[in-house]
Ligand SMILES: [Zn+2]
């Protein structure tokens with residue numbers, strides 16, 4: 001299989017030159033060069049460093065979009081492999097190099113079989129996935145302005161699935177990932193004379209407890225949701241009650257209505273805590289990336305395609321949902337599609353994304369390639 005060799009070399013090359021989100025300059029150039037060589041019409045600098053390649057296959061067939069991501073992480077690589085990162089402090093620790101290699105291999109396959117395929121392939125190489133800004137930036141800059149694809153498939157390697165398997169689950173599989181910052185306003189004073197103050201630390205601790213209680217009592221437990229605090233800041237001395245405390249946290253939900261409930265809960269929890277101690281609060285809530293919701297119809301179509309073209313591959317269809325954020329969600333709000341997970345877990349290896357010793361096994365490239373070429377054959381034949 002010439003594409004497998006090409007993918008392996010491409011993966012190792014990309015792995016050596018990782019670039020941080022919104023700085024994927026070398027990567028975008030490399031990808032654009034490969035797509036051009038394969039006969040794709042290429043647009044670069046879309047919404048930043050985003051690249052998209054389009055290959056018209058003739059006929060009036062469907063438009064299929066395949067999406068991968070290009071950015072790396074601020075991680076110092078510790079794998080010791082011969083093709084380790086040459087950029088100090090930056091590493092492809094999330095396997096986006098493998099996603100690009102898989103999609104380029106698929107593009108090579110399509111270019112070679114152009115004569116017998118129909119429709120249009122749109123290959124999206126998205127920047128800035130780790131900071132979840134790339135997808136929206138590409139869409140805002142008109143990625144689908146001329147024509148919307150009929151289907152979109154995004155890929156991500158998944159170390160909690162064994163190599164050689166695929167993960168494909170209908171419905172929400174990642175979360176609305178939001179952040180908030182609440183400030184409690186009181187009146188400072190001496191620690192020995194709390195009755196002369198309005199204690200902002202008391203407000204903050206009560207606010208945290210209230211929020212946990214409401215998150216557990218007021219949101220439908222049939223749907224995953226969680227709330228965590230990551231910052232609590234206030235005060236300068238052990239015996240001085242501060243006038244102000246700032247608390248920050250994150251909310252994860254999988255449904256719009258739960259997100260709305262959580263915002264209402266936070267206001268109620270913090271308001272009650274502030275008023276109990278005679279103070280006030282202000283909540284800044286920043287909605288982040290929406291949940292990835294895999295289309296049931298597309299899941300059914302892909303399940304049929306995989307059963308016909310790669311029946312030996314195990315497909316995991318349950319238990320894949322997590323409360324991470326993934327910006328493939330923005331495309332899936334416009335086009336029916338899925339985030340397809342490609343098993344990259346190995347016994348005895350580091351199986352954690354973002355870990356300084358995480359590497360994507362070669363078999364993952366092969367499985368991803370088989371899956372994507374099957375999808376192309378399924379939709380564009
Ligand atoms: Zn990541």
Ligand SMILES: [Zn+2]
Nearest residue numbers: 094095096156
């Ligand atoms: Zn990733």
